[in-house]
Amino acid sequence: MAKATMIVFATAHPGKTEELDQWYDQRHIPDLLSVPGLVEAKRYDVRTLKMPEGCPKFDFLALYSMEGEDINTIVGAAAARMGTPDMPASPALDSSKTLALMAFEKSDK
Secondary structure (H helix, E strand, O other): OEEEEEEEEEOEOOOOHHHHHHHHHHHHHHHHHOOOOEEEEEEEEOOOOOOOOOOOOOOEEEEEEEEEOOHHHHHHHHHHHEOOOOEOOOOOEOHHHOEEEEEEOHHHO
16 A cells, blocks of 8 residues: 655735634645545644745645555545535635645655
8 A cells, every 4th residue: 555645835825824724624624534545634833944045935734644555546536626616725825835745655666
């Protein structure tokens, strides 16, 4: 079984941090965890210690654990729901300043 972690750094539009917080906790994380293979979600506030010039400041970090035979199938299922009634987007999210990465356990190369 393959395992991976999706790492998402997100930023709220100015003055929308609390709204984004609520959306993540009450809507987005439960929506994502309804996707088969997405097994855990954790969210963190981010405090920048060092950042390359030109990078946006991020408000939040979300870590999503995935387990399954094919990680691409899990990611595809989540992506297909994005922006639909099953997984609506938040107008509080500044998606132009979102960074999403996938990390795979070394044994799953």
